[in-house]
Amino acid sequence: MIFIVGRYNELCNRLFTFSNIIAFAKEYNHRVINIAFGEEYRKWFRSTEKDPLCRFPPVETSTVIWRKTIPYVFRLATLMAKLFHKYKIFPSIRIGGQGVFFFNDTEVLNIVTKIHLSKMSFFDGLYFIDRENFIKHADFIRDFFIPIKEIECKVEKFISDIRNNHDIIIGVHIRHGDYEQFCNGLFYYTAEEYCSVMSQILELFPEKKVAFLICSNAHQDSSVFKNLPFFIGPGHYVEDLYALASCDYIIGPPSTYTQWASFYGQVPRYVINYKCEKFNGIASREPQISDFNVLLCGFGKYE
Numbered sequence: 001m002i003f004i005v006g007r008y009n010e011l012c013n014r015l016f017t018f019s020n021i022i023a024f025a026k027e028y029n030h031r032v033i034n035i036a037f038g039e040e041y042r043k044w045f046r047s048t049e050k051d052p053l054c055r056f057p058p059v060e061t062s063t064v065i066w067r068k069t070i071p072y073v074f075r076l077a078t079l080m081a082k083l084f085h086k087y088k089i090f091p092s093i094r095i096g097g098q099g100v101f102f103f104n105d106t107e108v109l110n111i112v113t114k115i116h117l118s119k120m121s122f123f124d125g126l127y128f129i130d131r132e133n134f135i136k137h138a139d140f141i142r143d144f145f146i147p148i149k150e151i152e153c154k155v156e157k158f159i160s161d162i163r164n165n166h167d168i169i170i171g172v173h174i175r176h177g178d179y180e181q182f183c184n185g186l187f188y189y190t191a192e193e194y195c196s197v198m199s200q201i202l203e204l205f206p207e208k209k210v211a212f213l214i215c216s217n218a219h220q221d222s223s224v225f226k227n228l229p230f231f232i233g234p235g236h237y238v239e240d241l242y243a244l245a246s247c248d249y250i251i252g253p254p255s256t257y258t259q260w261a262s263f264y265g266q267v268p269r270y271v272i273n274y275k276c277e278k279f280n281g282i283a284s285r286e287p288q289i290s291d292f293n294v295l296l297c298g299f300g301k302y303e
Contacts, residue, residue: 002115004034006124008097011041011237012256017126019141022056023133024103026140028116032056044151044238047144058144091115095125103130142264147242158234159246166211166229170201171244171261173252176218187253189272191224197251197272198228213247215240 002025004018018034025032034054042048047058091114095101101123103112115121134141146152162169172194179188198212214220215233222232233240241257244250245265252258253272262269 001120002030002032003122004032004036005122007036007038008126012260013126014041015145015260016256017128020128020130020134021123022141022144023137024130025056026137027133044147046146046148049148091118091121093123093125095127097126099125100127100129101125104132147238151239151242154234155239155242155246158243162211162231167208168205168210169247170210170212171247171250172198172212172214173244173255173258174214174216174220175253175255176216179253189253191220195225195228213243215244
């Protein structure tokens with residue numbers, strides 16, 4: 001049994017953590033309890049909706065029984081993880097929010113072997129990565145994280161209405177809010193800068209009727225996009241995420257949000273990263289786009 005006890009970052013970071021550990025567990029017949037997925041996220045997915053313990057393989061249980069006890073279970077599991085790590089009673093891997101643990105790294109083979117042999121182990125951290133099994137079990141992971149019926153139906157109706165009058169839908173993730181400070185604003189772009197990228201994209205599809213689906217974590221002034229064919233996403237962060245996954249292409253800054261949408265929907269993604277790029281050998285402040293890069297897996301099978 002693997003217990004995931006660390007709560008780090010937001011939804012899509014935790015989705016990738018959970019997914020990589022599920023891939024590892026599925027390959028080697030382990031069970032998982034992910035208390036760290038939290039009350040704020042489990043309710044949006046069919047496999048975890050009715051299980052406050054967020055188990056793999058999925059198990060339905062009474063939420064009434066667990067609702068009041070989950071916080072205490074989480075604290076107990078976290079304390080046990082610290083004690084077991086200190087006294088090496090059970091395998092306990094604590095990497096926090098910055099460390100990286102690669103399951104296939106030969107340097108950690110002894111730890112992985114202990115996990116296989118132990119009845120209980122504890123994972124505390126964000127970047128647990130099993131690329132090989134993540135790719136191998138990608139379809140299973142997608143099925144595990146199908147959103148609840150309410151969200152699925154709403155997104156399908158929303159996208160269908162746009163497709164009725166358009167040939168191509170391009171999802172645009174405008175990450176404002178926290179990105180104004182994240183990495184000193186390196187990936188923070190103004191609405192006008194996004195418009196510049198969108199205008200260039202239109203030139204790639206001269207014979208097609210294109211629609212842009214704009215999803216953002218901050219309010220956007222619609223008048224900025226008035227010269228472009230656009231729609232604003234449903235608004236809820238999970239609905240927006242799966243709406244992006246239903247597009248034909250996705251553009252946005254480096255973010256696990258668009259990584260997950262790209263992975264889940266198997267959608268080509270263009271990463272807007274021009275502040276770190278050079279065009280024609282000259283550093284440029286103008287965003288440019290030449291093609292879309294396919295990101296099949298959240299940890300970069302394709303770049």
